[in-house]
Amino acid sequence: MLYKSTRGYSEKFSFSDAVLTGIAPDGGLFVPEEFPTLNEAALEKLCELDYCSLAREIFSLFADDFTKEELDTCVKNAYADGSFPEEPTPLSVLSNNLSVLELWHGPTSAFKDMALQILPEFMSVAIKKSKKHNKIAILTATSGDTGKAALAGFKDAENVNIMVFYPVSGVSEMQKTQMITQEGSNLSVVAVRGNFDDAQTGVKNIFGDKEFAEVLKERGYTLSSANSINIGRLLPQVVYYFYAYLALVRNGRLTLGDKINFAVPTGNFGNILACYYATKIGLPVNKIICATNDNNVVSDFITTGIYNSKRPFILTVSPAMDILISSNLERLLFDVSGENTEIVSGLQQDLKANGVYSVEKEMTDAINEYFWSSYSTQPECCKTINSIHSEFNYLVDPHTAVGIDVYDKYVISTGDTTPTVAVSTASPFKFNKTVAEALYGEASTEGKSEFEILDELSEKTGWEIPVPLRDLDKKSILHKGVCDVSDMKAEVDAFLK
């Protein structure tokens, strides 16, 4: 299986090279040359597999330059080394029609672990196969969660180093504590004086510095990023859609071949695109419900065919979905345009030049065959956290609540009673202040630190705090570096000496 660019670049890449390169040389995203398909008999065979074996089978369809043994090792190191419980993605059944797929049992209590725990494994194997690269240095600017998930994933990975920059002002106390207490021999965490955009721009400038790239190359390093457009982050997300479906078959709630819906809280469109890919290769899905928050660019696009990023950026209680440019949408455009690279390149140019693009009705119709979309406002999201708790004695974080609220809107609008799985992307304790205020009122958190609220939420609800968030304030601080944007390159240079 080879990978090609959504913008028509002539050369095709192996899975290894696509993972190490990240983005195609023409700026496009890597997509599989063709999609494998699984029929019902093949699905039935997958039914009895545990998470790791299922993951290995699905990866073997897409990463055929890896041996089964290599895939097996990658999968076990990622999901069966103690970072996840024995069942990495448990399914909680709330009602006849609604279950919740919990993707937050990894080392940072959020769904990005599902991909970032295995991406470094893929990279370590890929480096050994690749003739183009020998050591990788990952650089990331983070506004919070991705940084910690990447650090936890790349910690002690072979032939890979990672450096994370976070803005001095702009990450929460808990996010910061998670990062600066990270252990590992191959990593560095540095605070940048400025906001997230400053840190991001600094990293982009380093990526664009050809001279510096040559210097690093002489030391054996290729710079790479771990962001969510990497195909090695997308594929791991396909697995849990199959897992959820097969779990419902195993517990008798579905008969093999029945269709289900998925409700996915969406930001950069990576998680939900993986659901679409699962559908393409044979998972029986009725509708994919795309839920956004007040930054509803994507839901407007799905309903109107017009993508308009020129609007105010709203800081919400579901910050991981506060996004106006959803990069992975490019892969969907590629698919529903009949793999028309000219159309895709044109749309991306419009977006870059004007912040806006619009697609023909045929493309909107094709998208609406698979997707239904709406958004949840902040008061609606908080109300949902409260009602799910009182109705089912179940806790959801604000991102998951956005998904469930939009699912409710879907049911009201369509009357559809198809069994639905809502994807849960973060532990409620990761966003404890919002959850506590939704349940007990704003006054309940007044004057309290995030760590106090965490303990109190656990006491009041009887839910246990996940291990990664417990006792964070008692860990030793290992990374104290602070620099100006202008010194970021020097920091990288010193780290990779």
Ligand SMILES: *Cc1c(COP(=O)(O)O)cnc(C)c1O
């Ligand atoms: C990243 C993230 C999302 C959005 O996922 P995308 O793949 O970017 O659409 C939703 N919820 C949480 C908690 C996240 O961290």
